[in-house]
Amino acid sequence: MITRWAFRYFSDPRVLVVFCVVLGALLGGCASCRYLWQAGLGQLELSNKARPVAEVVADERTPPGLGGLLSRIPDIKKFGEKHGLRATKNYEHYVQLDRKAAVWVVSASQRLRFEPETWSFPFVGSFTYLGWFDRADADKHAAALEARGLDVYVRAAPAYSTLGWFRDPVLSTMFSGGGDGPAAAGELANTVLHESVHATVYINDQSYFNESLASFVADALTPVYLAGQYGQRSPEYEFWKKHVDNREKREERRKLMHAAYTDLAAVYNGTAPDAGKLERKNTIISKLARDLGSEAGKINNAVVIQFKTYGSGTKNFEALLASCGGSWQRFISVVGSLTSKSFSSTQQEDFSEVLTSLCR
Secondary structure, eight states, X not given: OOOHHHHHHOOSHHHHHXXXXXXXXXXXXXXXXXHHHHHHHHHHHHHHHOEEHHHHHHOTTSOHHXXXXXXXXXXXXXXXXXXXXXXXXXXXXXXXXXXXXXXXXXXXXXXXXXXXXXXXETTTEEESOEEESSHHHHHHHHHHHXXXXXXXXXXXXXXXXXXXXXXXXXXXXXXXXXXXXXXXHXXXXXHHHHHHHHHHOOOTTOHHHHHHHHHXXXXXXXXXXXXXXXXXXXXXXXXXXXIIOOHHHHHHHHHHHHHHHHHHHHHHTSOSOHHHHHHHHHHHHHHHHHHHTSOGGGOSHXXXXXXXXXXXXXXXXXXXXXXXXXXXXXXXXXXXXXXXXXXXXXXXXXXXXXXXXXXX
16 A cells, blocks of 8 residues: 555554545645545544454454464464564454455556556655555546556455554455355465565565565465464365465466567567557457466456566576575565665566576
């Protein structure tokens, strides 16, 4: 979310709402005011609904599955801290949301080139996405972007991070099935670890790096946590390895997306007229959709860029971890030494050289 600076100085979300209005006025434009207003109100809603985790666990009305899952949160946090993640006061409260997502994230790209839309804010830099607490607001924003001729992607996000400046609660959207079933444990652990990475290492104006790092660390550590807490023969561990951490399936998807990205980039950089580029683009995306078993209408430049955002740098991260002797604490310390000046441009998609220089 776009409120990192505010969270550092304002602990009362009611003050945050006022801050968002003032900041929107300073930025100018109704769009900025509307976005920041909904961000403040959304955070205020979470604050009003939050209950201490210990209270929820002790409540006899709490389903056993949910109570048992919430009781594991301190262990997940300690596990993350043991592996180099920052100790915070996050996830000490629980919020039951009557919706399927915490926020709806909207991203966009130029239709005939891989150029993401960015939004800039004072103090926190630029972002290649915006999170909306209400689906209708997200759709309205997406429609406005589409009206400008952009490819748009709207996705549901189960959680978000305030980067450690605000006490993030556990949200019911972080896990499926109300806390029951083998999937819930992995979902909760992965989300807490992912957002904890953001609270530990965050670089302004580098969405690609931030999201890729968080995904890499959380995805690698989740099965380690599950094996240690539940055992390698447990339903929780087996579900994660079979349905989520399926390396062969993920690698195949990565190859398909990379091939499509490469083909599309060649088309966009070519000399054909726009009509010809658009026809070729539709052909490539239709083939990608068939290979992935999805609908072509749901794949566009914004989707491909989003995948690149969450999948970039995996091999480079792996090489860096190896150079750190497999120590997650050293790995986190090394990537934590990076600053905005470590990158050659804002929103740098290819940051492989940045990581390679750390391996030396």
